[in-house]
Amino acid sequence: MGGVGADDLYGALAPIYDDWQSSDGMIPFAEVVRAKLEPVLRGAAGPGPLAFLDVGCGTGTLLRGLRAQHPGWRLAGMDASAAMLGVAARKPRAGSIAWARGALAAPLPFARQFDVAGCFYDTLNHLDDDQALQRALSAIAAVVRPGGLLIFDVTNEDGFARWWRGRPAFRGQGWRMTMQMRFDVARQEGTADVEIVLGGGAPERFRLVERLFMRRTVAAALAAAGFVPVLEQRWAPFDGDDSGKTWWVTRRMP
Ligand SMILES: C[S@@+](CC[C@H](N)C(=O)[O-])C[C@H]1O[C@@H](n2cnc3c(N)ncnc32)[C@H](O)[C@@H]1O
Structure with a gap:
């Protein structure tokens, strides 16, 4: 899903997204x-207020958390x-954050540059192919100041093998959701067939597709976009789980 038409994909999930992220005792991603990000951002902050952009900000949970800690930072999603x-925009105190609609792999809708851009929770895995990843990283590079940071996670091969299988079910106040998950090794593609029932309504069904980008592909796309890796780390986001994510901290070449 490369275009703004990607809207439909998360349209059905949006009303329950935050509730789902906190269901069954889960900690929102x-x-x-x-x-994990706070210490890196504090280190990156100069004498002035930090300018931070969350690409694929979803319902704005990360930005609202940052706003509570850093009233002076310039935050955008x-x-x-x-x-x-x-x-995101309907939440209390969301007015101090700049929200913009736009799709990765096209120029991003920001005239000013940021000290740090972030892109989390599989957002880059949603891109269609290696070329789209390349275009996305170049688009982000255009809105990060020289010497600024791009920080992101991607689901790696262990994550697809571990998490993209089975049929997890979730439920909350007035909704239930199932996800039929599979990973196609040959295509390096994860598919989730999602079914959501709100109240007593008819089920809404949609398919989420995410791609495994191999380490060398990510490294090559970063280099072509002008980012130099500062840290590349296998990461288990939840205690006792597999290191199914790779966490990258990269710096835009001056
Ligand atoms: C799994 S959600 C993560 C949301 C948020 N970062 C979080 O941690 O809760 C992935 C988000 O990426 C967005 N997304 C997917 N593909 C995109 C693209 N090509 N351009 C911009 N956003 C995209 C989706 O709309 C969705 O909000």
Whole structure:
């Protein structure tokens, strides 16, 4: 899903996304990311207020958490999904954050540059192919100041093998959801057939597809976009789980 038409994909998930992220005792992924990101952002902050962009910001949980800690920072979020952005923008105190709709792999809708851009929770895995990944990283490079950082996670081969299987089920107040997950090794593609039932309504069904980008592909795309790796780390976001994510901290070449 490369275009703004990606909206439909998260449209059905948006109304329950935050509730789902906290269901069954789960910690929202964006909160796990924030705990890992905070020290890096504090280190990157200069004398002035830090300018941070969350690409694929979803319902804005990461940005709202950062805002609570850093009232002076310039915060912005971009997402392809109008529905996810709508949830983000309706939250209390969301008005101090700049929200924009836009799709990765095209120029990003920001005139100013940021000190740090982040892209988390599989957002890059949603891209269609290696070329789209390359275009996305170049688009992000255009809105990161020279010497600034791009920080992101991608689901790696261990993550697809571990998490993209079975049929997990979730439920919350007034909704239930199942995800039929599989990973096609030959195509290096994960597919989730999602079914959501809100209240007593008819089931809504949609398919999420995410791609495994091999380490060398990510490294080559970063280099072509002008980013130099500072840290590449296999990462288990949740205690006791597999290191199914790779966490990258990269710096834009001056
Ligand atoms: C799994 S959600 C993560 C949301 C948020 N980062 C979080 O941690 O909760 C992935 C997000 O990426 C967005 N997304 C997917 N493909 C995109 C693209 N090509 N351009 C911009 N956003 C995209 C989706 O709309 C969705 O909000």
